[in-house]
Amino acid sequence: MTVFHEPLQQQVSEVISELKHKPGALLPILHAIQERLGYIPPESVGSIAEALNQSRAEIHGVISFYHQFRTTPPGKHQVEICRAEACQAMGARQLEAHAKSSLGIDYHQTTGDRTLTLEPVYCLGNCACAPSVRVNDEIVGRVTADKFDQLVSELQTQKLEVLS
Numbered sequence: 001m002t003v004f005h006e007p008l009q010q011q012v013s014e015v016i017s018e019l020k021h022k023p024g025a026l027l028p029i030l031h032a033i034q035e036r037l038g039y040i041p042p043e044s045v046g047s048i049a050e051a052l053n054q055s056r057a058e059i060h061g062v063i064s065f066y067h068q069f070r071t072t073p074p075g076k077h078q079v080e081i082c083r084a085e086a087c088q089a090m091g092a093r094q095l096e097a098h099a100k101s102s103l104g105i106d107y108h109q110t111t112g113d114r115t116l117t118l119e120p121v122y123c124l125g126n127c128a129c130a131p132s133v134r135v136n137d138e139i140v141g142r143v144t145a146d147k148f149d150q151l152v153s154e155l156q157t158q159k160l161e162v163l164s
């Protein structure tokens with residue numbers, strides 16, 4: 001059985017009691033939990049269901065319906081690849097295929113060392129420099145497969161520096 005660490009449980013309970021009386025409280029609760037913790041711990045589903053008088057299956061259904069909700073902790077860095085039209089016209093599909101195969105993960109997943117989470121995004125407002133990628137808060141344009149690999153290796157280097 002998974003242990004639901006007390007600080008997490010406490011934060012989830014605070015969010016629930018703050019928002020449960022609002023009409024349509026489920027989505028605001030899920031967003032607020034993810035904002036605070038970076039993800040929605042599967043162990044929180046029972047508390048949410050109980051507070052809103054809904055079944056666990058209903059809560060699970062909503063979480064899995066919306067791709068922006070994650071049920072595992074995010075990686076240290078977030079890398080988003082633009083999938084919108086201008087970027088697609090400039091090779092974003094090949095870039096995302098390269099990213100997935102070189103990292104060994106799909107969208108909404110995190111590398112085994114928890115360095116990096118890969119997410120799709122739909123226009124970063126940087127269409128003139130397509131294909132575009134956002135690494136944490138920084139937008140990078142004209143990203144080739146080589147440039148992508150370089151960005152990833154910089155993130156991994158930063159992690160080693162933090163650990164040493």
Ligand code: FES
Nearest residue numbers: 082084087124126
């Ligand atoms: S379409 Fe990719 S940045 Fe606008």
